[in-house]
Amino acid sequence: MNNTNVFSALAEPNRFQIVELLRRGPLTVGEISERLAIRQPQASKHLRVLLEAGVVEVHAEANRRFYGLRRESFQEMEDWLKSITEVWEERLDRLEQYLQVMKENQKQRPE
């Protein structure tokens, strides 16, 4: 994840809402535009952006197109976040170790 495209995709409020909407499973363009109260062309445009950013995937079914969240995309974001927060975890671990050592020393030489 050095892909700022994913972030720009999610930065737009309507697109973020689309993602929220797709939590429970894929929806058609019509359903999406209806529930978000936006016009169909805007829905299509936003979905295109999400698609190209890899946030979303389509599968056609006759006339309709179902858009659903793309797992890999979210997995990548999670990995990236972990790669950042794990540094902090390590620091916490070291702090705990340190405190533990201090505690041991206290036991050996009370008062």
Added chain:
Amino acid sequence: MNNTNVFSALAEPNRFQIVELLRRGPLTVGEISERLAIRQPQASKHLRVLLEAGVVEVHAEANRRFYGLRRESFQEMEDWLKSITEVWEERLDRLEQYLQVMKENQKQRPE
């Protein structure tokens, strides 16, 4: 996290790079602008955006200002991601359960 501000903050390549730069710990504006090879005013501007989005925090020290990543912000993103992916996990669990049941039935009535 319904805050698209965080995403718009990270959507800009320079700002994303700033976050990457701050992984190891806080830096001053000067250091940041130097390492990213951007002019100081731009660095300040980007840092302002990151600050207002809550991605980053400052603490002043004499003349300088150290910017560092703000943990809460990343925690919130992680929580949001989990709230999305956990639905998938549940589904997987149910699938596994289902497969397990089928396996049991096989044992009871082989061939």
Added chain:
DNA sequence: ATTTAATATTCCCTTGAAGGAATATTCCCG
């Protein structure tokens, strides 16, 4: 083959975000 539903695309316009350059602010030091 024509019509109709669902979706995508295009064109135009407006607004906001980002960079450049200059300037303001803050703080330390002598």
Added chain:
DNA sequence: CGGGAATATTCCTTCAAGGGAATATTAAAT
């Protein structure tokens, strides 16, 4: 107090993203 370093802010300009409206495309149905 005056000077200089570090940082923030302002003004201006440019460019791309997003909405509206109209139109094109695709596929089904009759």
